[in-house]
Every structure is written in structure tokens, then in C-alpha cells.
Amino acid sequence: MTHRAWWLVLMNFLIPGSAQVLAGNRRLGRLGLGATLSLWALLVVGLALFVFLRSAFITIVTFDIVLWVVQGLMVAYAVLWLVLTLDTFRLLRIVKAAPGARFLIAAATVVLLAISAGGASVGAYYAGVTRGTLSSIFGGGAIEPPVDGRYNILLLGGDAGPDRDGLRPDTIRVMSIDAETGAATTIGLPRDMRYTPFSDDSPLAALYPDGFQHCDVSACKLNSIYTEAELRHQDLYPNAAAEGSSAGIEAMKEAAEGVTGLTIQYYVLIDMEGFANLIDALGGVEVTVTERLPIGGDEQLNGVVEWIEPGKQVLDGYHAQWYARSRHSTSDWDRMQRQNTLIEAILTQFTPGNVLTKFESIANAGTKIVKTDIPQGMLSYYVDLASKTREQPIESIELTPPTVDPDDPDFAAIRDLIAEKLAPTTDTSSGGG
CATH class of the missing domain: 1.20.120 (Four Helix Bundle (Hemerythrin (Met), subunit A))
Incomplete structure (x- = not known):
């Protein structure tokens, strides 16, 4: 028995x-x-x-x-x-x-x-x-086709706070991805860029035919367009909410199109205040810090509570957030480069094994900090595309000095620069006569 x-x-x-x-x-x-x-x-x-x-x-x-x-x-x-x-x-x-x-x-x-x-x-x-x-x-909108063989996604790092009238994107980048090879180029747009034009089909193009100036918010800069649209021009985007977006996001997409000359199919909005949660869920992110960065403080470095020291480090969420946001003692252009470095590091470490072992924490963090209008039905396509992207170096175009003067930008030159950088390369090594 x-x-x-x-x-x-x-x-x-x-x-x-x-x-x-x-x-x-x-x-x-x-x-x-x-x-x-x-x-x-x-x-x-x-x-x-x-x-x-x-x-x-x-x-x-x-x-x-x-x-x-x-x-x-x-x-x-x-x-x-x-x-x-x-x-x-x-x-x-x-x-x-x-x-x-x-x-x-x-x-x-x-x-x-x-x-x-x-x-x-x-x-x-x-x-x-x-x-x-x-x-x-993820959104439930229509599946958009690639334009000129590319998907262009607007990445916004939202930085709301008690001292601000609404959210102003602190990080503005366009991720342009080859729809076949996965080769990716990120384009950094300075948040302080002036006279920003809008795409021809934008309702704001009629209001600002000479670029974004004489606006209703305190500073007529690129990152103020979000606030301007959210607070003053929601009526121009009546379908935004139903499509998983908002007036501010749609206005930022049209501004990015005006600056870059690219068609922006989708957006991804990341709440920088909750960004630390995702880094912690991943178990930290490894970056090489090239210069000493203050946490807190003002332009004179009064009130600095801590420093991020140079060297290769695994930053937790709190320190990674400050690595991306620290602005005093360095320029905005340096900060944009650090943000791009952080994005690349996260993409590299966001592996299937990492996700599976920390699935619940990553999922909970994601719902709090990420919003996008990418349709859920395209998730598999983008997962495949991301795996190709991870195997290649990510190129970067920074619209910063000395290449671009944000106070007096030449937008025709900017579009030509981007078009040249994104143009398919032709292998002539085995041909010609």
C-alpha cells in the first residue's frame, strides 16, 4: 500500500x-x-x-x-x-x-x-x-505604415512639477528606425529652441506662420508648445483623447515634424518623475559618467546634496534620474547627450531574460511612467525591430551648437542635415568603372 x-x-x-x-x-x-x-x-x-x-x-x-x-x-x-x-x-x-x-x-x-x-x-x-x-x-489606434522606409517615433520625457503650469517636456528626441534593418538614429531637439515651425497640416501653422513666437505662455520655446496646446488650444485637437493622445502631444509631434522634415507616426511619453521606478525594476543601469554631476542645487551650486562621481557605475533609479536631469555645472547640450546615453544603456539592458525575471516590477513601473499611441497590435513587429536595433550601434544627431544655434536655427539646413544622415548608403566597393 x-x-x-x-x-x-x-x-x-x-x-x-x-x-x-x-x-x-x-x-x-x-x-x-x-x-x-x-x-x-x-x-x-x-x-x-x-x-x-x-x-x-x-x-x-x-x-x-x-x-x-x-x-x-x-x-x-x-x-x-x-x-x-x-x-x-x-x-x-x-x-x-x-x-x-x-x-x-x-x-x-x-x-x-x-x-x-x-x-x-x-x-x-x-x-x-x-x-x-x-x-x-499601448493605444488602440490605426496601424501606420512606414514613410520612406522608416518609422519615426517622438520620445518625450515629461517633467511636471509644483512650480510649473502643466507639464513641459524636458527631453525631446525623435527615434528614426529603418523598418527593415532596424538601424536607428536618434535626433535630439533642444528644449530651448526658438521659432519652431509646424508641419503644413498642423492647425497651429496658421496661428504661428513665422514659427512659435508671440505665444501665451511665459517662454516661446520648443518645450512650451506642449503647455500652450494643452492650456490654450485643445479645441484644435478634438480627436486626440479618443486616439490615446492629447492636444499637447499632437502639437509636439507637429513641431517635431516641422523641425526635422520627418513624418512622426507615434509618440512615447515617459514621466521622468516616475522614471526611477523602471530603472530600479531593471536592477539599475550601467553607464560611464564622464564628469562630476551635482544632485540638486542652483546655478551657483548652492544646496547641492550629493554628487554623481565620474567612472563606470551601475546607477539606481534615483541617481539615473539625476544623471539625466542634472543641469547645473554643465550645459543643456551635455544634458541631452547624457539622456541619449541613458536611453541607449536601457535599450541594451532591456533583454528578454531581464524582463522575464523581473516581469511584475517592470510591468508595474511601466504603467506608471509610460504612455504611447503605438497600437497594441504592432507590439510583435516592434519587438522584432528592437531586437535588430539592439545588434547595431545607434547613431545620434544633436541639433545643438555649434551645428545648430537654438536661438536662431536654420530649419532648412536642419532638414537637409537629417535627410543626408538618414539617406540609405550605397555600397560602391564592388562596382563602378
Whole structure:
């Protein structure tokens, strides 16, 4: 009876339902076996898709309805395994087992139940977390095609505060990605740039035909356009909220288009106040600090509470945030370069292994700091594209002195510079005569 009990416990764990088919309620056993074989089939199909058709796998598992189904199935499996385990324990007739083995058999039953039913419960929980995270971060708008073979995404680092009238983007960059190769170039736009033009189809182009000046906010600079649109011109963007955006974001997209000459398909807004959460969730970010940077303080460095020292360091969220934001003792142009360095470091360290091992923390941080109008249906495409991007150096174009004078920019020259940098290169090494 002791051997029989051990065999039933192991069979129930390895092939749920088999214990009932052999020694108990065969109807319940057939239900358990059917569910077990179905689960194995789903796992095999999922594994095959993940290995051979990863884009299709990501597309399927990021649909809301699929995540709902996965969550429901995991709950159902957890309940079924609980029922099967309790019924198996009844079949053990543990009182007939050897006295010395009874406790071990009971303990093994509890442990294996925790692994099977507990694992299914955890799977259901993570499916729910994934569904909530994706719904919170990604938009549900239309899928935009690449323009001239590229996707151009506006990256905004929002820096709201009690001393500011609304949010003003502290970081403004355009990430231009080749839709086939994944080769990426980031374009840094100075937040203090003046006379910013808008794209021809922008409703603000009629209000500011000579660029962004004579505005209603305190300073007519590039990063003030967000506040101007949010507080004064929301009526010009009546569909923004329904499309997962806002008047300020749409105005910033049109300003970025006017400056760069590129078509901006999507945006990503990062709340810099919550940015530290994501860095901490990743376990820190490794960067090489090239100069001593103050935390806090004013232009005269009064009130500095701490310094970030030079050298290769793994910065936690708090220090990474200040690495990107510290402005005193260095120029805005230096700060833009540090922000670009930080973005590249995060992209490099944002690996599948890192995400899987810290999934819940990263998901919770993401819902608090990231918002985008990239459709959830394009997630698989961008995951594939990001994997290609990670394998290549990220080029950078900084619209800063001496290349560009933010107080008196030559926008025609800026557009020519960007067009030249993004133009496909032609390999002439093997041709010509």
C-alpha cells in the first residue's frame, strides 16, 4: 500500500487524471487526462511558435481576448488540479501505508499540489498583469505604415512639477528606425529652441506662420508648445483623447515634424518623475559618467546634496534620474547627450531574460511612467525591430551648437542635415568603372 500510494501521488502530478483512471472515478480521470493532453498540446504549439515564428507568437499572446482566455484556462486548471489532488489523496488510503511513510506521502502531496495548482494560479495572475499593463500603455489606434522606409517615433520625457503650469517636456528626441534593418538614429531637439515651425497640416501653422513666437505662455520655446496646446488650444485637437493622445502631444509631434522634415507616426511619453521606478525594476543601469554631476542645487551650486562621481557605475533609479536631469555645472547640450546615453544603456539592458525575471516590477513601473499611441497590435513587429536595433550601434544627431544655434536655427539646413544622415548608403566597393 505504501508503494501504491507513492505511485498514485507521482502519477497525479506527472499525468493528472491517470490516478483516477487506474484506481478511482474514471469519468473524472478522463476529464483530467483530456485537460492534461490539451495543455501539453497548447504548450508544444506555443513553444514551436516561440522558436520558429516568434512574431506570430507575440502577436497572439498580446491580444486582450487571448490573455483573457489564458487567464481563464489557468484558473480552470488550478481548480481541476486541486480537485484531482484531493481525490487522489482519498485514493491513497494513507492509513494503510507504513507509519513512517505517511507524513512523507502527505507532505509530498501538498508540495506537488503547490507546484501544479500554484503554478497555474501564478500563470493566471501574470496573464492578468500582462493584459492590464498592455492595455494601460499601448493605444488602440490605426496601424501606420512606414514613410520612406522608416518609422519615426517622438520620445518625450515629461517633467511636471509644483512650480510649473502643466507639464513641459524636458527631453525631446525623435527615434528614426529603418523598418527593415532596424538601424536607428536618434535626433535630439533642444528644449530651448526658438521659432519652431509646424508641419503644413498642423492647425497651429496658421496661428504661428513665422514659427512659435508671440505665444501665451511665459517662454516661446520648443518645450512650451506642449503647455500652450494643452492650456490654450485643445479645441484644435478634438480627436486626440479618443486616439490615446492629447492636444499637447499632437502639437509636439507637429513641431517635431516641422523641425526635422520627418513624418512622426507615434509618440512615447515617459514621466521622468516616475522614471526611477523602471530603472530600479531593471536592477539599475550601467553607464560611464564622464564628469562630476551635482544632485540638486542652483546655478551657483548652492544646496547641492550629493554628487554623481565620474567612472563606470551601475546607477539606481534615483541617481539615473539625476544623471539625466542634472543641469547645473554643465550645459543643456551635455544634458541631452547624457539622456541619449541613458536611453541607449536601457535599450541594451532591456533583454528578454531581464524582463522575464523581473516581469511584475517592470510591468508595474511601466504603467506608471509610460504612455504611447503605438497600437497594441504592432507590439510583435516592434519587438522584432528592437531586437535588430539592439545588434547595431545607434547613431545620434544633436541639433545643438555649434551645428545648430537654438536661438536662431536654420530649419532648412536642419532638414537637409537629417535627410543626408538618414539617406540609405550605397555600397560602391564592388562596382563602378
